[in-house]
Amino acid sequence: MSALKSDFLRIAQERGYIHQVTDAAALDARLLRGGLAAYIGFDCTADSLHVGHLVSIMMLRLLQKTGGRPVALLGGGTTKIGDPSGRDTQRQLLTEAQIEANKIGIRRTFDAFLRFGDGPGDAMMLDNAAWLDGLAYIPFLREIGRHFSVNRMLSMDSVKLRLDREQPLSFLEFNYMLLQSYDYLELNRRHGVALQMGGSDQWGNIVMGVELIRRVTAEQRGQGGVEGEAEAAAPEAFGLTTPLLTTASGAKMGKTAAGAVWLNPDRLSPYDYWQFWRNAEDADVGRFLLLFTELPNGEVKRLAALEGAEINEAKKVLATEATALLHGRAAAEAAAETARSTFEAGQAAADLPSIALAPDELAVGTPLIALLVRAGFAASNGEARRLVRGGGVRLNDAPVAEETRALTVEDLRDGAAKLSAGRKRHVLVKAAEPV
Numbered sequence: 001m002s003a004l005k006s007d008f009l010r011i012a013q014e015r016g017y018i019h020q021v022t023d024a025a026a027l028d029a030r031l032l033r034g035g036l037a038a039y040i041g042f043d044c045t046a047d048s049l050h051v052g053h054l055v056s057i058m059m060l061r062l063l064q065k066t067g068g069r070p071v072a073l074l075g076g077g078t079t080k081i082g083d084p085s086g087r088d089t090q091r092q093l094l095t096e097a098q099i100e101a102n103k104i105g106i107r108r109t110f111d112a113f114l115r116f117g118d119g120p121g122d123a124m125m126l127d128n129a130a131w132l133d134g135l136a137y138i139p140f141l142r143e144i145g146r147h148f149s150v151n152r153m154l155s156m157d158s159v160k161l162r163l164d165r166e167q168p169l170s171f172l173e174f175n176y177m178l179l180q181s182y183d184y185l186e187l188n189r190r191h192g193v194a195l196q197m198g199g200s201d202q203w204g205n206i207v208m209g210v211e212l213i214r215r216v217t218a219e220q221r222g223q224g225g226v227e228g229e230a231e232a233a234a235p236e237a238f239g240l241t242t243p244l245l246t247t248a249s250g251a252k253m254g255k256t257a258a259g260a261v262w263l264n265p266d267r268l269s270p271y272d273y274w275q276f277w278r279n280a281e282d283a284d285v286g287r288f289l290l291l292f293t294e295l296p297n298g299e300v301k302r303l304a305a306l307e308g309a310e311i312n313e314a315k316k317v318l319a320t321e322a323t324a325l326l327h328g329r330a331a332a333e334a335a336a337e338t339a340r341s342t343f344e345a346g347q348a349a350a351d352l353p354s355i356a357l358a359p360d361e362l363a364v365g366t367p368l369i370a371l372l373v374r375a376g377f378a379a380s381n382g383e384a385r386r387l388v389r390g391g392g393v394r395l396n397d398a399p400v401a402e403e404t405r406a407l408t409v410e411d412l413r414d415g416a417a418k419l420s421a422g423r424k425r426h427v428l429v430k431a432a433e434p435v
Contacts, residue, residue, distance in 0.1 A: 004028050005028055005032055006028045006031035006032050008036075008062060008066040008067075008068060009021075009024065009031060011062060014297060015062075015291060016243070016290050017055065017062070017242050017243075017291065018240065019200045019241045020203055020239075020240070020241045021241075022207065022210055022240070023238060027195065027240070030236055034067050034068075035067070035120060035121075036063075036068045036194055036195060037068065037070075037071055037192055037193045037194060038063055038069070038070060038071065038194070039070070039072070039073050039184075039187055039195070040059065040060060040070075040073065040197045040198055042056075042072065042074055043078055043079045043082075044076060044103050044106060046102055046105075047102045047106070047264070047267075048262045048266075048267045049109050049263045050263060051254035051260075051261040051263070052252070052254030053254070054254070054291075055242045055291060056197065056198065056199070056242065057110070057113050060072060060114060060123070060197075061114060064114060064121065067121065068121075069121055070114055071123070071125075071126060071193055072110050072123065072124070072126070073126050073127070074106060074107075074125065074128070076099060076100075076129030076130075076132075076133075077128040077130075077132030077133055077179065078132065078176065078179050079099050080099065081172050081173065081175060081176050081179065082173055103127070110123070110125060112325065112326050128183050128186075131182075131183075131186045132183075143216075144181075144185075145178065148177075148178060148181075148212075153174070156177065156205075157201070157204065158205075159174065176205075177204070180206075180208075180209060181205065181208045181209040181211075181212045184206075184210070184237070185212050185216060188237060194236040194237055194238060195237075195239070195240060196209055196210070196238075196239050197239075198241055199241060199242055200242065201244065202241060203241045206239035214235060245291075247284055248281045248282075248283035248284050249281060259401070261276050270326075270332065270334070271334075271338055272397075273322075273323055273327065274319045274332065274335035275339065275398055276319075277315070277318050277322045277323065278315050278318075278397075279315075279396065279398050280315055280318060285303070285311060285315055286301075288318055288322075289303060289318050289321075292318070292321075293318065295317075303317055309414060312414070319332075319335075320332045320336050323335055339397065342418075353375070353428070354416070354427065354428040354429070354430050355371065355427055355429045356430050356433070357430070357431060358432050359431065362412075363408070364408075365406030365407060366407050367405070367407075368405050368406065369381050369385060369388070369403060371407060371419055371429060375419065375425075377425055378421070387421055388401070388402075388403050388405075392421055392422050393420070394419075394420040395417060395419055395420075396417055397420070407419070407429060409431070411429075412429075415430055417429045
């Protein structure tokens with residue numbers, strides 16, 4: 001992209017939020033005029049969003065901070081169908097009651113990131129069930145369906161990959177892209193929304209929405225009977241996607257061995273959320289500081305340049321700043337203090353019992369099952385396995401989900417790793433002192 005002038009696109013590009021844009025120059029010019037309304041859709045498949053949604057939320061937050069109007073669209077209607085993007089199988093259909101309960105949980109997350117209200121710069125939260133639930137099938141096909149090519153729909157990754165693998169794709173799911181495009185058309189008509197954003201896997205659906213708005217508008221102008229109106233400038237409608245995020249080791253962002261990293265505090269405590277960021281891989285720290293905090297670029301560059309043991313200080317900053325955005329500064333600092341007092345060189349950590357492992361034990365890895373028995377947390381390997389299966393075991397405050405997990409030298413922080421069973425039993429595992 002050429003030099004961007006609007007604050008939103010310029011900052012988004014600098015921070016690594018942008019993957020593709022339908023017409024960057026035209027969108028940049030539109031943003032310079034101010035007051036752009038943009039939306040991102042969130043289907044209600046769970047009662048909380050997770051870290052995988054966080055880039056989208058940060059994009060809406062940035063839009064508001066730079067003078068735009070963010071729209072969070074809840075998929076009360078589309079959740080009843082299920083987005084096939086990135087799926088090998090059809091999503092389990094939820095009941096109306098489940099969807100309603102999920103909407104309540106999801107709404108809570110946005111209050112931490114966006115300012116809602118009735119002003120021109122205030123965020124809006126809408127539900128596509130408002131226009132999808134009442135659609136009449138035949139009129140919808142006549143007005144909207146005829147603008148879509150089945151040939152092109154079959155070429156979309158969300159469809160093509162399923163068919164190439166000879167995996168079933170229901171007609172229900174096949175309709176999803178029509179409804180997502182129709183969402184954009186309705187938001188454009190009702191609220192003047194001119195930008196849809198989403199993850200890179202949504203590019204095809206977003207482009208189809210942009211084209212639907214232009215086709216329907218051009219058709220309506222042509223039917224108006226005003227000479228030259230059909231050839232008037234196309235309506236403003238843009239699309240933007242964010243990159244698919246994975247960790248440096250290739251893991252999907254927002255997922256751990258213990259499951260999803262939820263944003264609602266009743267699904268994941270602020271302390272556990274802080275620990276998720278503290279446990280980031282060294283190679284991810286700089287990128288995550290740009291994406292998930294609002295620290296100045298210069299400070300991010302300084303922190304990302306730290307090496308060796310010093311990178312742990314950058315991880316603590318990442319954890320505290322990311323947690324503060326979601327849970328508030330007080331909760332973030334409390335989580336940081338809890339971690340410091342129970343793990344690092346404070347009095348509590350000094351009083352913890354310890355196990356010393358020989359260099360060869362660390363090199364090949366020592367099973368956590370064996371360490372739980374060695375620490376006296378379990379009487380047998382079988383009891384230790386049951387502890388892991390029950391979710392009661394943590395390594396460096398991160399949940400352990402795999403019974404085969406082994407501790408290696410890479411797990412040591414400042415020469416020690418903390419192994420916990422429950423909330424009150426902890427042991428430090430250290431490298432044995434040379435003889």
